[in-house]
Amino acid sequence: MNTRQIFAPLAAVLLALAPALCAAQSFENLLQATSKGDIQTVGTFLNQGLDPNTADADGNTLLMLAARQGHHELISFLISHKASVTRRSPHGDTALMAASLKGHLAAAKILLENGAGITHSGWTPLHYAAFEGRAEMIKYLLEKGADKNGLAPNGFTPLMLAARGGHVTAVRVLLYEDVDLYVRGPKGETALSITKAGNYKELEVLLTRAGAIN
Numbered sequence: 448m449n450t451r452q453i454f455a456p457l458a459a460v461l462l463a464l465a466p467a468l469c470a471a472q473s474f475e476n477l478l479q480a481t482s483k484g485d486i487q488t489v490g491t492f493l494n495q496g497l498d499p500n501t502a503d504a505d506g507n508t509l510l511m512l513a514a515r516q517g518h519h520e521l522i523s524f525l526i527s528h529k530a531s532v533t534r535r536s537p538h539g540d541t542a543l544m545a546a547s548l549k550g551h552l553a554a555a556k557i558l559l560e561n562g563a564g565i566t567h568s569g570w571t572p573l574h575y576a577a578f579e580g581r582a583e584m585i586k587y588l589l590e591k592g593a594d595k596n597g598l599a600p601n602g603f604t605p606l607m608l609a610a611r612g613g614h615v616t617a618v619r620v621l622l623y624e625d626v627d628l629y630v631r632g633p634k635g636e637t638a639l640s641i642t643k644a645g646n647y648k649e650l651e652v653l654l655t656r657a658g659a660i661n
Contacts, residue, residue, distance in 0.1 A: 483516075500534060511540065516551075532562050543559065576588060580613075601632075606622075638659055639651065
């Protein structure tokens with residue numbers, strides 16, 4: 448068998464796979480551009496007919512990915528190209544939730560100004576902000592009408608989530624809004640008992656002075 452006979456089938460296979468390989472590479476380039484906030488590259492894809500609600504393998508849309516990184520200019524750009532601000536990933540996340548988790552206030556403001564949902568079933572932007580102790584984000588979301596005592600799927604309020612992480616400043620913000628100190632979790636937990644379990648002494652004093660119960 449000569450060399451031509453050996454490599455001809457391989458060449459045919461590679462030729463057949465070339466479009467798929469190019470498409471995969473292009474998609475990876477798109478995701479990288481979104482992660483970097485590269486409006487020009489993302490815009491090129493959109494101008495070629497790309498769906499603005501295109502998602503990665505985990506179901507996170509381009510808007511969610513941009514929000515996670517706090518690229519507020521790209522967020523505005525995507526919204527101007529009809530990207531949905533209310534779409535949820537398979538895990539129930541929204542772009543606003545992604546921004547809230549990371550504390551990207553500018554991104555959150557743009558999303559809310561364009562119709563993002565602040566209160567809905569399951570985890571909410573406020574729960575995510577409280578979980579990570581994003582005090583400024585918590586304050587902003589509360590000003591915009593977030594449910595200060597809303598229960599997360601694990602049965603915890605924003606105060607309880609902030610307490611579990613030992614986030615003193617976040618707890619102060621929530622206490623200033625007169626949140627419910629007496630809610631109990633599925634195992635009877637309270638914000639104070641969660642704080643004690645975490646051995647957060649400063650937070651324990653703060654909650655005790657505010658009238659929290661064990």
